[in-house]
């Protein structure tokens with residue numbers, strides 16, 4: 352009798368768990384931060400150039416995470432760059448990572464911290480979408496890759 356009542360209870364619990372997992376792939380109970388990337392874009396370089404700048408917003412819910420790398424089929428290599436004014440000259444510098452915490456997203460944009468794509472595919476046109484794979488790492492070293500669709504913008508857009 353006890354055996355018969357336990358089975359349905361266990362089945363219900365399983366159903367509840369799998370239902371929740373489908374709604375939230377990385378829920379807070381698992382301890383993993385939830386990362387949301389929005390407004391990703393890449394600026395198509397001028398004719399004859401193959402270095403493109405890109406940007407995005409990366410929000411985190413939970414513990415802080417670091418963006419440690421990016422890649423795309425549309426370019427040979429993607430670097431993380433800062434931009435600052437030094438002695439009246441704009442300087443770009445490659446960095447290892449950017450950090451996002453709750454209420455303080457990673458903001459990558461033109462004129463500030465940004466993505467720099469080298470060897471940009473010249474066949475990619477303004478208005479196209481390219482996939483960007485973003486590698487995040489949390490404080491205990493766990494990696495999460497977030498793939499986002501980046502809009503290809505023109506230089507003046």
Ligand SMILES: [Cu+2]
Pocket residue numbers: 432443444465466467
């Ligand atoms: Cu740069």
